[in-house]
Amino acid sequence: MCGVREGLGEGVARWFEDNTRRIMGDGRDILFWHDIWVGEIPLKIKFPRLYELVEDKECSVADARRVIGPDRGWESLWRRRLLAWEEESVRECSVLLHNIVLQENVHDAWRWILDPIQSYTVRGAYRFLTTSGDALDxxxxxxxxxxxxxxxxxxxxxxxxxxxxxxxxxxxxxxxxxxxxxxxxxxxxxxxxxxxxxxxxxxxxxx
Structure with missing residues (x-):
């Protein structure tokens, strides 16, 4: 399943990841850098330099928020002291996360974009994979x-x-x-x- 999620093997590249979104609850099951939970792409893609420098690449959103916090800095996240242009990326990331509020009593959830009402079904995924792209003679x-x-x-x-x-x-x-x-x-x-x-x-x- 991890391989499919990364778009490996036959089918449409990144089909699973492109058609799912994480819905924020308590942030314990959403990976801060890897999952698409704020914006349209994972933070590791939007901020590749920060991802390269971070100590814990597998931290959840809840873990990251505990470390950063409203009154704490980002310094403890990195393997070394950041350069000036890297600090600018941190400020940009901070703005992106400014309005994120965790809901302590709500679990994180998945949303299947292709059918947000009925959610994910094997039939729906199969239909998407077999009809995506140009028709082939x-x-x-x-x-x-x-x-x-x-x-x-x-x-x-x-x-x-x-x-x-x-x-x-x-x-x-x-x-x-x-x-x-x-x-x-x-x-x-x-x-x-x-x-x-x-x-x-x-x-x-x-x-």
Whole structure:
């Protein structure tokens, strides 16, 4: 389940994480740095430098609030004294957390965004995974498995038709690279997707 939650294996990258949100209660079951509980992305992605420097990367929201507190500083969280530009990230994070109030008598909960009323079902998740992305003509996929075509070519085309090759947009979805690094390697300025790279790129498309 941890692997699925990180978007590993077959299916749509980060499908589980992108479609769930943590609903704040007492903060004991929500991971401060890893879960999406404030804003649209985890704090470890929004503040990567702070995450790199923090001592306890697995702390809950409740643990972090006890350490920080309304009258305490952030100094005890870090492995070393912060530089001036790192302190600026701390101030930005503090503003983000300013209005967060823990509810001591309420447990943390999950919200399934695709169906917030009925909540998560296997049927709903299966429907999402099998209908996400562009429709694929299965006759094209079947045609690549021919004995006269070298196996490595068939395998590559099979992956290409399923958008499973490591183009930069796929690497960004898997968190291998940052969103700012998704530009096409040809230098044309467009986002590097499979369609762009093989069909529309002014450099590689013509090739």
């Amino acid at each position: 299965m006759t094209l996929v079947d045609d690549v498995w021919q004995k006269h075509i070298p196996l490595k070519v068939s395998l590559f085309v099979w992956r290409l038709l399923r958008n499973r090759i490591p183009t930069k947009d796929n690497l960004e979805r898997r968190r291998v690279i940052l969103p700012i690094d998704t530009a096409c390697i040809s230098g044309c300025g467009e986002v590097e997707t499979a369609k762009h790279l093989f069909l529309y790129c002014v450099i590689f498309g013509s090739l």
